[in-house]
Structure formats: C-alpha cells, structure tokens
Amino acid sequence: MKVTIIGVGGLGQALASGLLEAGTDIDLTICARRPGGLEPFAGRARLLFDTRDAVDDADVVVLAVKPKGTPELLQHLASALPSDAVVVSCAAGVSLARLEGHEVVARAMPNIGAQARASTTALCFGPGCLLSRDRPRLTQVFAAVGSVREVGDESQLHVVTAVGASGPAFVLLACEALADAAVEQGLSRNEALAWSRAAVVAAAARLGNDGDNIEPQVIRSLVTSPAGTTAAGLAALETHTVRAAFADAVRAATRRSRELAVP
C-alpha cells in the first residue's frame, strides 16, 4: 500500500517514524516544505517537496498540516489525486464538510504516543467512506502506531481531541508537578524526575490499554490503605479541587476545538 504523509511537524514525524519502525509493507512517501524535516527519513522513504507529485500514485494520503492550511492544501491537491485515493485529515477541529476538492473519507486524531507506537487514534469515517475498502486501509496505517478507536459521531471529536490528544499533555504536567514537589522535599532534580516518571509509568501499566477496561479508581484503591501515605496525599489533592481543574482543562480544550472548526 502506498501511503503519503504531507506535513512533517510533530505529528507527521511521529506517524512517519512509527510506520517505518513498525516494518509493515507500507511504501511511504513523506512531503515537507523544508529539507530539515525530511533529513531523519533519508534512505528510508521517498522524500518530496512537491505535494502534487507526492500524491499522484498514492493509495492513502494523510494530511498532517496545521488546521488553517488543510482546506487550502486539499484544493491544491485535488486534480493531482488519483480518483480512488483514500484521503484522511488529521486537522483538529476542521470538519469533513469544510474539506472540498476531493472526498476526504475520514478524520483521524492520533496522539503523541504515535512515536512510541502507543497512540490510540480516533478514526471518524464520513459519509463518503467506502467501509469495505477505506476502513481496512486506514486502520492498517494508524494501527502501525498503536491502536485505533472509531468515533461514530463527528461532533464528539471535539471532546475526544481534548481527552485523547491534549490529555497526554495534562498527564505530563502532573508528572512535572510531582517532580517539582519531590525537589521541594529534598530529592535532586534527576532523582525527582526518575521517580515521578516511574509513578506515571506504573499507573499507565496497571491501567493497561483499551481492551482491559479497568477503572482508575479500582487500581487507586489498591494502593490507598486506611490512614496511609496515599490516603493523606489524595486528601490533600482533593482540597485543591484537582478534579475541577481537570474538568476546566477538558472544557477549555473542547471549546478550543470547536472554535477551530469555525473558518
């Protein structure tokens, strides 16, 4: 399968690295505007600067440029795309209805886990999607960098983006704050970071992945003995209305996604 990724920023680079490391039978073309982004892929994929050349024999085209530039890019590509090319947009907030020129059959919302092949990618198929042909192709592309979760209702992609794509940054902020707090309690910066990272890794490992269905509070209760250290720490967190802070973060990210949807 011939896959072209257009745009080699944070996401395009993670996706391209994940696809190459996954060692699938995907024949990859990567298209950037500047040489810098392409250098890490020299000798491992077809590298091009001309977007129209990059798509002219593609089976799947992944649009990984900024939301603002995505509709214009698609218009520019339209007459160069093979009629049966499966085009997927990763642009946050840009609805399928705003993408004209060539049918964009789906929106994908991967996350930062893509580089470590640990993304859970939301895939939302539009009305133009031929499920028997397009779904397996797109699932193969995004499964190469983790797992795929279908979202049936496009309007839910706003909150899915807030939790699934922005959410890892919220968890990383918690990791950073844990390390800062440990420094305050006397650990060196390196030790503090090592232990805060260990805490996040342990929690993630116990939580498992999609298929495990374990609720976080069940795991949390296992380490919260009565009158113990974890109970004391959790009680302190609750006095700072940490849940309200997360609710605000998800609300703000969802709202921002909706704002981006308006041209």
Ligand SMILES: NC(=O)c1ccc[n+]([C@@H]2O[C@H](COP(=O)([O-])OP(=O)(O)OC[C@H]3O[C@@H](n4cnc5c(N)ncnc54)[C@H](OP(=O)(O)O)[C@@H]3O)[C@@H](O)[C@H]2O)c1
């Ligand atoms: N980052 C994430 O984790 C993530 C997750 C889910 C969805 N997304 C979505 O994925 C898209 C990309 O996000 P990002 O974080 O990777 O953005 P980014 O870091 O700004 O990368 C966009 C890249 O696209 C390049 N580009 C723009 N127009 C181009 C063109 N016509 N031809 C070739 N390359 C072009 C830019 O090049 P220049 O540097 O030359 O401008 C830049 O390298 C966005 O729409 C975002 O909403 C991102």
